[in-house]
Amino acid sequence: MLLHPPTEPVPIQEIGIHQNVRLFIKREDLIHPQISGNKYWKLFYNINHYLEKNPEKPYIITFGGAFSNHISAVSALGNLAGIPTLGIIRGEELQNKWRDNPTLLFAKRNGMNLKFVTREEYRHKEKLTEFLEQEFPEALIVPEGGTNPEAVEGVKMMLNGQTKDFDYLCTAVGTGGTIAGISKFCEDNQKVIGFKVVGDTSLENKIFELTLKQNFNLIDSDFGGYGKMSDENIHFINDFKEKYNIPLEPIYTGKMMQKVFELIEEGYFPENSRILCFHTGGLQGIEGANLLLEKQNRNLII
Ligand SMILES: *Cc1c(COP(=O)(O)O)cnc(C)c1O
DSSP: OOSOOOSSOOOEEEEEEETTEEEEEEOGGGSOSSSOTHHHHHHHHHHHHHHHTOOSSOOEEEEEOTTOHHHHHHHHHHHHHTOOEEEEEEOGGGGGTGGGOHHHHHHHHTTOEEEEEOHHHHHTHHHHHHHHHHHOTTSEEEOGGGOSHHHHHHHGGGOOGGGGGOSEEEEEESSSHHHHHHHHHSOTTOEEEEEEOSOOTTHHHHHHHHHOOOOEEEEEOOTTSTTOOOHHHHHHHHHHHHHHOOOOOTTTHHHHHHHHHHHHHTTOSOTTOEEEEEOOOOTTHHHHHHHHHHHTTOOOOO
16 A cells, blocks of 8 residues: 555644634644645555556556645655656746756655646546546556545545544645535545635535535635735744644645634634644745736735
């Protein structure tokens, strides 16, 4: 088995008591130094099942944007396991600029082959996938963000005896696989809140199809759009790190935590609620984010 369940659970840290609710964070970002957070669990069964089938020549193909945590994770996995990988990357303009992008540079150094496609081609990923399936019949083709039914099963590993004690389970939502797994496998009395960092209005249905439960709520948390960084949120992330010594990144976890604090202020949670936020990782993105912020003469993430 290439990916293992944890030998000991990652820590759950208390952030403190605010307005009569208690807030905690589960450090899934600590699960692996390079295959971080939810991406580890989303890949878990996908990779293990694929390798159990013993393909003669394993090959992993997947999709992502220029700063994708998923691309980063799959490339690291390929490198560790000695499996060749191909990343289909959104944005033809990156063809000659990938060296300036820390995520793509990391992927390339891990031996990932990068193929850059136009935004238009990327939007029609099903076509690309069909083509790749014909071209590489033995390959494992993992969808964007790693979301599929096997990924949802893997997210079950983020839940354990300790997570049962909480009234609310919170996670950032991109393609929806992570929240679907939490919703599917949590206790009946637990409520799940997804902090949506993308504008996709079809997400609710997609998630429902994967979990078949209605215990989750989505809250808009895109702060101006997917991947957009606000100075206020950067300030929040830096403040959070100083106070609690926990790093957040500006695409998912930073936005979720700021929104959670706002909800607490607004009295969204009943008194004495116990709230657990999943730190889904993605810290590799900070370096690339800082390069962008620097170019725009803005405050950096510390
Ligand atoms: C990919 C990612 C998410 C979103 O997970 P989905 O399953 O796509 O909704 C959340 N947080 C981080 C850090 C991620 O990298």
